[in-house]
Amino acid sequence: APPPAANDPMWASFTAIAGQDGEVDAEELQRCLTQSGFTGSYAPFSLDTCRIMIAMLDRDFTGKMGFSEFKELFTALNGWKQNFMMFDQDRSGTVEPHEMNQALNTMGYRVSPQSLNAIIKRYNKGGRIYFDDYVACCVKLRTLTENFRRRDTMQQGAVTFQYDDFILCTMSI
Amino acid sequence: APPPAANDPMWASFTAIAGQDGEVDAEELQRCLTQSGFTGSYAPFSLDTCRIMIAMLDRDFTGKMGFSEFKELFTALNGWKQNFMMFDQDRSGTVEPHEMNQALNTMGYRVSPQSLNAIIKRYNKGGRIYFDDYVACCVKLRTLTENFRRRDTMQQGAVTFQYDDFILCTMSI
Numbered sequence: 001a002p003p004p005a006a007n008d009p010m011w012a013s014f015t016a017i018a019g020q021d022g023e024v025d026a027e028e029l030q031r032c033l034t035q036s037g038f039t040g041s042y043a044p045f046s047l048d049t050c051r052i053m054i055a056m057l058d059r060d061f062t063g064k065m066g067f068s069e070f071k072e073l074f075t076a077l078n079g080w081k082q083n084f085m086m087f088d089q090d091r092s093g094t095v096e097p098h099e100m101n102q103a104l105n106t107m108g109y110r111v112s113p114q115s116l117n118a119i120i121k122r123y124n125k126g127g128r129i130y131f132d133d134y135v136a137c138c139v140k141l142r143t144l145t146e147n148f149r150r151r152d153t154m155q156q157g158a159v160t161f162q163y164d165d166f167i168l169c170t171m172s173i
Numbered sequence: 174a175p176p177p178a179a180n181d182p183m184w185a186s187f188t189a190i191a192g193q194d195g196e197v198d199a200e201e202l203q204r205c206l207t208q209s210g211f212t213g214s215y216a217p218f219s220l221d222t223c224r225i226m227i228a229m230l231d232r233d234f235t236g237k238m239g240f241s242e243f244k245e246l247f248t249a250l251n252g253w254k255q256n257f258m259m260f261d262q263d264r265s266g267t268v269e270p271h272e273m274n275q276a277l278n279t280m281g282y283r284v285s286p287q288s289l290n291a292i293i294k295r296y297n298k299g300g301r302i303y304f305d306d307y308v309a310c311c312v313k314l315r316t317l318t319e320n321f322r323r324r325d326t327m328q329q330g331a332v333t334f335q336y337d338d339f340i341l342c343t344m345s346i
Contacts, residue, residue, distance in 0.1 A: 027299075046221075047298075048219075048221055051295060052295075055291075055294065055295055058294070061287070061290055061291050061294055062294075063294040063297075111337060111340055112337045112341070114234070114341060115337055115340045115341045115344065117234055118228075118234050118341055118344055118345040119344050119345070121228065121231070121234055121235075121236040121345065122224060122225075122228055122344060122345050122346070124236075125220075126200075137344075140343075140344060141340070141344065144339065144340060144343055144344070145336075145340075148334075148336055148339055152336075157335060157336050158333055158334065158335050158336070159333065159334055159336075159339070160331055160332065160333040160334075161321075161331065161332055161333075161334060162330060162331050163318075163321055163325075163330050163331070163332075164284060164285045164288055166317065166321055166332070167284055167288045167314070167317060167318075168285070168287060168288045168291055170313075170317055170343045171288065171291055171292050171295060171310075171313060171314065171317070172291040172292075172294065172295050173295070
């Protein structure tokens, strides 16, 4: 019998890149995103950004991605691309730092002016934010927020971290 | 009167790269580290690694580095380079993932096997850890550990983070 995913239109592209081991690593993902034209007129994703994309969904820490994670990633990437293009109306390939607050709000994040400033300082190049860095920022913010929420079981907006758990949550991305 | 740093042998190299504003940004730092031959036979630092080097010491979030931070950075970099070379005995420019535990221990970090595994997954390329990624890993680990310790005033090995403070501590690097 064919695998349950065989009817899925994305199954073919997944198997084409996953190779022998049936999983996608960062190099394979970078090639796939470049060749499929996902980034369009924007510069291709850096290997670093692809590594944290995998880490975002790699809940078993294998460093690779199966088919369901592959689809989950594409859903997230499409959302971020739409969001980015909404702010990059002149198709310069960049958004302005002052638009980051609105961009993050649109995605449901609420951060203080101080955190926003730290994010902008980290992800701008020459005063502008490129698509690759924008996605890297979104990957990190999503992963950190998920890690936080999963521990904030009483939804109090505060989490007590042991040192090693803090390192585990933050060093993988 | 000359500035108090004028007698310092590093003052000349600092002023040469800091330019008009008297501070060093990520692009200037990358140029400086490449031209000064700091990385030697290793590949030059990526711009991303230089950005987090600055963020590590940029406690006022300006995205730039003054002279005292510049010297503090060089002290840290020299330590990490010595440490890396101790493990890269065949001068391949890489260390083996299984040596990371010892390398981190030498620097005084104690992490669980699970965290170590997450770190190795994040920072290896094709199963080896290059100098640039090694330094990026050290920069992050140092910054996260410092941020944690500064809040762990009772030295209990546990810190309660509000969401926004958690984001501030982790998104800047």
